[in-house]
Amino acid sequence: MKKSIFYALLLAITLVAPFVFPDFRTQLATLWLMIVVAMTWDMTGGQMGYNSLGNIFFYGTGMYVAALISIGLVHDVGFYNNAARSELMTFTDAQYFTGAIVGIIGAGLFCAITAVVIGYLTFGLRGPYFAIGTLGVAIAAGELVANWDWVGGGQGIALPVYPGNLDVGKLFFYFLFAGTGVALFIFLKWLYTTRFGAAINAIRDDEEKAEAMGIHTLRYKLTTWAMAAFFVGVVGGISAFQLIHFEPLETAYQTINLGIFMVVCVLLGGKGTLWGPIIGAILFHVIKEVTWNYLLGWQWVALGALIVITVVYFQDGVMGWLMHKKPEWFGIRVERKEAPQ
Amino acid sequence: MKKTLSLLGCVAGASLLLSQAALAQDCDTITLGSAISLTGKYATNGVHAKNGYEFAIQKIKDNGGVKVGDKCYNFEVIYYDDESKGDRGATLAERLIDQDKVQYMLGPYSSGMTKAIAPVTEKYQIPMVEAEGASRSLFNKGYKYLFAVLSTSEQYLASAVTLAAEKAQEAGKDTSSVKVAVAVENDPFSLDIRAGVLDDAAKYNMEIVIDEQLPRDLSDMSAILTKVKLLKPDLLIVSGHSKGAATAVRQIGEQKISTPMIAITHCEAADVTGNFGAAANDFLCSTQWAETLTYEDPIFGTAANYEKEFKAAYPEYAEKKVPYQTAQASAAVYVYKDSFERAGTLDKEAVRDAIAATDLQTFYGGIKFSEAGNNIAKPMVLRQIQNGEYNVVAPSAFASHPLNYPRTPQ
Numbered sequence: 007m008k009k010s011i012f013y014a015l016l017l018a019i020t021l022v023a024p025f026v027f028p029d030f031r032t033q034l035a036t037l038w039l040m041i042v043v044a045m046t047w048d049m050t051g052g053q054m055g056y057n058s059l060g061n062i063f064f065y066g067t068g069m070y071v072a073a074l075i076s077i078g079l080v081h082d083v084g085f086y087n088n089a090a091r092s093e094l095m096t097f098t099d100a101q102y103f104t105g106a107i108v109g110i111i112g113a114g115l116f117c118a119i120t121a122v123v124i125g126y127l128t129f130g131l132r133g134p135y136f137a138i139g140t141l142g143v144a145i146a147a148g149e150l151v152a153n154w155d156w157v158g159g160g161q162g163i164a165l166p167v168y169p170g171n172l173d174v175g176k177l178f179f180y181f182l183f184a185g186t187g188v189a190l191f192i193f194l195k196w197l198y199t200t201r202f203g204a205a206i207n208a209i210r211d212d213e214e215k216a217e218a219m220g221i222h223t224l225r226y227k228l229t230t231w232a233m234a235a236f237f238v239g240v241v242g243g244i245s246a247f248q249l250i251h252f253e254p255l256e257t258a259y260q261t262i263n264l265g266i267f268m269v270v271c272v273l274l275g276g277k278g279t280l281w282g283p284i285i286g287a288i289l290f291h292v293i294k295e296v297t298w299n300y301l302l303g304w305q306w307v308a309l310g311a312l313i314v315i316t317v318v319y320f321q322d323g324v325m326g327w328l329m330h331k332k333p334e335w336f337g338i339r340v341e342r343k344e345a346p347q
Numbered sequence: 348m349k350k351t352l353s354l355l356g357c358v359a360g361a362s363l364l365l366s367q368a369a370l371a372q373d374c375d376t377i378t379l380g381s382a383i384s385l386t387g388k389y390a391t392n393g394v395h396a397k398n399g400y401e402f403a404i405q406k407i408k409d410n411g412g413v414k415v416g417d418k419c420y421n422f423e424v425i426y427y428d429d430e431s432k433g434d435r436g437a438t439l440a441e442r443l444i445d446q447d448k449v450q451y452m453l454g455p456y457s458s459g460m461t462k463a464i465a466p467v468t469e470k471y472q473i474p475m476v477e478a479e480g481a482s483r484s485l486f487n488k489g490y491k492y493l494f495a496v497l498s499t500s501e502q503y504l505a506s507a508v509t510l511a512a513e514k515a516q517e518a519g520k521d522t523s524s525v526k527v528a529v530a531v532e533n534d535p536f537s538l539d540i541r542a543g544v545l546d547d548a549a550k551y552n553m554e555i556v557i558d559e560q561l562p563r564d565l566s567d568m569s570a571i572l573t574k575v576k577l578l579k580p581d582l583l584i585v586s587g588h589s590k591g592a593a594t595a596v597r598q599i600g601e602q603k604i605s606t607p608m609i610a611i612t613h614c615e616a617a618d619v620t621g622n623f624g625a626a627a628n629d630f631l632c633s634t635q636w637a638e639t640l641t642y643e644d645p646i647f648g649t650a651a652n653y654e655k656e657f658k659a660a661y662p663e664y665a666e667k668k669v670p671y672q673t674a675q676a677s678a679a680v681y682v683y684k685d686s687f688e689r690a691g692t693l694d695k696e697a698v699r700d701a702i703a704a705t706d707l708q709t710f711y712g713g714i715k716f717s718e719a720g721n722n723i724a725k726p727m728v729l730r731q732i733q734n735g736e737y738n739v740v741a742p743s744a745f746a747s748h749p750l751n752y753p754r755t756p757q
Contacts, residue, residue, distance in 0.1 A: 029445045032438065089484035089535065090501070090542050096489065152533050153560070160533030160560075161484055162433075164462060167470045175470070249437050250466035253459060255533075255563065257434045303386070303428070 020188065024180045031176040035248065037291045038183035042241045043264065044271035044283035045190055046234035051269065052278035053198065054230055055210030056129070060140025062265030063147050064235040066258035067120060068113035068242020070151065073163045073252075075112045076105025087158035097166045110182070110243035117239025118232040125228045132213075141261065148259030162253025165246060179248045183241060190237050195280060197233075206230055210278070267294075274316050276325025285324050374412040374419040377687065379680075380449030381424055382439035382464060384456045387431025388565065391589040392616050392672050393456040396479050399676025400424055400453055402657055403647075406677075410646050413684045416691050422680060429455055433463030440467040449473070450695050453679055456672070457588065458482035458500065458536035465493045474699045478679035479672060482535040483542075486719035493720045494702050496678045496711065500536050501543025502727045503633040504584055506741045507610035508547040510631075510729070511582040514608070514752055521552075528557035528580035528606070530571045530595075532587035537561075540586040540612065556580050565590040572602045585611045592617040600626030607753030610729070615670040620735050627732050629754030634730055636671040636711050637739055639747060646681060647710040653677070668737060678711035 024031045043065065050056045077086050080101050085091060097105065128139045152160045168175035197203050205226050208216040217223050245252075252258050259265075267290065275286020290312075297308040320327055329336055381400065384393030404422045412419040425447050429436035436455055443449040444467070452468050454461050454477020461480025468475040469490045477493065481500035485493065512522040527548050531537035541558075548555060556578045559571050565587045575583060583606045585595040592613040599609065600623060614620075614632035636642075638654035647653045654669045657677075664673075682705055687693070690701035706724075707714045713724030729741040731750060738748035 032441045032445065036438070089482065089487075089539060092483075092487055094487065094489045149563075159538065161482075161535045161538055162459075162462070164466065164484070164488055167466050172470055172472075249434055249463070250470070251433065251437070251462045253433055253462075253535075256432045256459075257463070260432075260434070263432070 017188070020184050024177055028173070031180050032248075033291075033295060035176075035180040035183045037288065038180070038187045039241050039245065040267065040271060040287040040291050041187050041284050042183070042190055042237055043268040044275070044287040045187075045194060046237050047268045048272045048277065048279075048283045049194070049206075049230055049234040050227075052272060052282070053203070053210065054206040054227065055213075056227065056231075057133075057137045057269070058140040058231075059137045059261070059265065059269070060124075060142070060144040061234070061238055061268060062259060062261050063124075063140070063144040064117040064121065064238035065242040065245070065264060066144070066147065066151070066254065066260075068117050068239035069246040069252055069258045070157060070163070071116045071239070072106075072109035072113040072243030073165055073246045074157065075109040076102075076165065076247075077163075079105050079108065084156045087156065087161070087163060089158070089161045097169075099169045102166055102169050106247050110240055110247075113243035113246075114236040114240040117242070118236040121232040121235035122228050125231045126224075129224060129227045129231075141265075144259055144261050144265060148254050148261070151254040151259070158253075160253060160255070162251060162257065163246075164251040167250055168247070179244060182244045186237060186240050186244070191280075191284070193233075198280060202226070202229075207278075270313055270316070272323070274312075274320075274323055276323030276327075276329075279323075279325040279329075282323050282325035289324070374408075374421045376423045377413065377420045377451070377683075377693070378447070378449055379422055379424045379451050379453050379683065380426075380440075380443035380447060381453040382427045382429040382436045382443065382455050382460075384431040384460065385426075385428040387429075388590060389431040389456045389460070389588060392479065392613070392670075393431070395616055395670050395672040396454075396456045396676040397426065398657075398661055399478070399673035400680055402660055402673070403677035403680035405660070406646055406656075407680065407684050413687050415687050415693060420687070422683065424453060425449060429460060431457075431460070433459060436460045436463045437467050440464045441471075444468075444471045444473055450693075451475075451683065451698065453477070453676075453683075454479055454495075457534070458485060458539070459534045461485055461493075461495075462535055465490055468492050472695070472699075474695065474702055476679045476682050476702060478675040480536075482539040483721075484535055484539065486717075486721045490720060492699060494682070494705075494716050495721050496682060496714050497635050497675050497722060498725055498727045499721050500539040501546070503540050503543065503612055504586070504610050504631075504729075505543045505547045506727070506729045507582065507584065507608065507631050507633070508544055508551065508553070510741055510750060510752075511608055512551045512553070514750075515581070523552035523554070525551065525553040525582065526556045526578065526580040527553050527582045527584065528575055528578065529555060529584045530557065530559050530561055530568060530587075531585070532565060532591050533560045533563070534588075536588070537586040537591070537612075540584070544584050553582075561585075561587045561591055561594075565594055567598070568594055569598055569602060572598055572604055575604055575606060576602065580606055581608060582606070583609045585609070587613075589613045589617040592619055593622065596623045596627050596630065603756060605756045609754065613670075614730075614732065615668040615737070616672050618667040620732055620737075621667045624735070628734065629751050630732050631740070632730050632732065632737065634671050634728055634737075635725075636674045637728055637730060637737065637745075638669065639739060640712070640728070640745065642708070642710050642712050644681070644707075644709040646684075647677065650674075650710045653710045674711050678709050678714065681709055681711075682707065682714060 131139045271286035271290045272283045276282030297305045408421045412421045427439040452475035456479045458480040531541045596619045610631035619627040638650045643649040686701040690697040715724035717723045730737040731740045740750045
């Protein structure tokens with residue numbers, strides 16, 4: 007009962023936040039983006055023990071797939087992306103929205119399929135090798151796209167501006183991000199209580215033993231990564247329409263920004279927990295916005311210090327620290343007398 | 348207090364100047380916003396542009412401010428650092444508009460950053476006068492609130508191709524015998540330069556022997572230069588903003604590349620003569636503006652005067668050329684002043700229409716916007732570094748010196 011009130015309250019905050027802080031709609035939307043990428047990173051990194059540094063690949067690919075689908079439904083893609091064209095190419099409102107919705111869903115599906123393919127090749131790697139391997143995939147993808155003229159090369163793609171009322175547009179993107187985030191949360195909350203959740207935890211704890219117990223580990227790993235990739239692809243697609251213009255190296259396949267931020271969020275909040283990535287993303291996003299505003303010139307130093315402090319002193323993140331201090335909050339019963347040391 | 352000041356001024360015999368200063372203090376403020384690269388790969392030029400904005404704002408203030416109706420205003424700019432990253436720039440533009448309530452924007456540095464920010468200003472219907480985004484791809488999107496004071500980038504080095512063709516003809520050779528090598532950064536600006544060069548080279552049937560991209564961090568192009576040594580092109584084109592220019596001049600010198608004609612962008616912004624001395628000699632540099640050109644206006648005076656006063660205000664430029672990135676940034680602020688005065692109101696739409704109707708002679712050259720928002724009233728010029736001096740060599744209408752050809756490798 008108490009719990010359902012808590013969730014209802016959170017949902018209410020989600021729904022009213024953009025109306026209470028109308029000037030911060032874009033930042034709130036970005037916060038949801040961070041929450042989604044952090045939660046999806048934790049699916050493999052926290053729950054399954056596979057630390058990927060390449061999840062940004064799905065973000066960038068999601069952007070491109072969504073954009074290309076929406077353009078391709080109406081225009082010749084190569085011609086649209088030709089920087090030297092002088093013809094104006096427009097979209098009607100109906101074309102814009104159909105393109106956006108089909109594009110975003112298509113982006114999710116495409117990323118899920120690519121995750122299976124890439125996972126098949128990289129899940130043989132363990133530990134740091136998996137991290138570097140996936141990072142390599144993301145970097146290579148960025149460079150390939152940057153040299154592919156049909157998709158605009160280094161010029162990137164400029165999508166049409168949101169048609170119609172601007173405020174409605176901002177709400178549109180906020181609710182797309184928030185909706186994806188809420189859906190993901192509900193999905194993961196359920197998933198982690200199922201046998202599937204237990205199986206991927208088993209892979210994290212001891213993959214050989216899990217295998218010996220009859221768990222088809224590769225199948226579980228691929229499924230988990232594909233599900234994560236689906237959601238990252240979807241938010242990538244939404245970002246493409248929200249940002250309007252994006253280019254491959256700094257925006258889409260931004261390995262050193264969002265690609266690392268999502269890992270930092272999870273570490274900050276606590277790996278392998280449902281709430282950790284969310285708390286981490288909120289903390290990180292707030293700290294980032296504040297330092298970028300008030301410590302201009304020192305923002306990266308502040309961010310570096312935050313990462314160092316987290317890694318050295320709070321390895322388990324906020325959730326880990328809370329679990330240690332207040333185990334009863336998590337339904338862990340501690341018989342204090344029986345722990346003399 | 349102000350009266351006392353004026354009185355004192357009279358006593359001191361400088362009444363005119365001081366009362367002007369007092370007047371300027373009575374003016375209200377029009378806030379402009381700009382996300383600009385203060386860190387990251389475009390930081391050098393971001394700072395050049397910011398200095399240009401600030402210099403113009405001060406100059407306009409000293410000249411009595413912006414007169415809108417019977418009130419006067421001074422400009423003030425809120426800056427954020429976009430870190431040379433597009434998505435960051437777009438976010439900051441939203442913040443300027445949403446949270447800082449900025450109604451008029453000045454552009455960022457580079458075509459790529461402008462491409463990221465222009466959709467945002469367009470979405471909010473906020474006018475943006477930009478001075479540093481030259482790629483043609485900015486002007487085929489139908490944006491109504493984007494205005495650029497500079498010439499588009501395909502024109503930057505096209506006249507170098509023409510020069511190479513002329514030299515071939517003088518030597519009695521067919522232009523199709525000219526071999527061209529192109530090495531550019533993979534960004535909207537440089538790709539557009541490349542497109543312009545390839546178009547012009549195709550007109551003369553020239554052969555493109557190298558068509559490569561500079562590496563992402565722009566700090567090493569030795570692999571491309573090794574190819575240049577082997578394939579011996581007659582014309583080498585390099586474009587990669589300031590970092591690319593510095594790398595090109597340094598490594599072309601180090602690897603003793605003997606190509607007879609080399610044309611690059613951003614010579615002044617990278618201060619290649621100050622940093623690399625004789626190694627920069629005989630390089631062709633495209634420029635939007637040169638202090639030797641005969642443009643002038645009532646606020647900044649002549650182009651030469653602009654350079655002199657700017658150097659006085661920013662002593663760190665004393666030993667180098669004032670880059671055109673600075674001059675065009677000042678010109679953008681000037682366009683705002685002119686448009687506000689013609690609009691006679693602070694109404695955003697009226698100001699937007701006034702900007703669109705701009706037809707202005709400035710120290711930076713003529714400014715008149717096409718329907719698409721790019722400036723069509725100003726040519727590009729090509730300068731050659733001759734014994735450490737920048738001399739205009741093309742187009743012939745502006746040329747003050749003959750071309751040194753072939754260049755003497757140092």
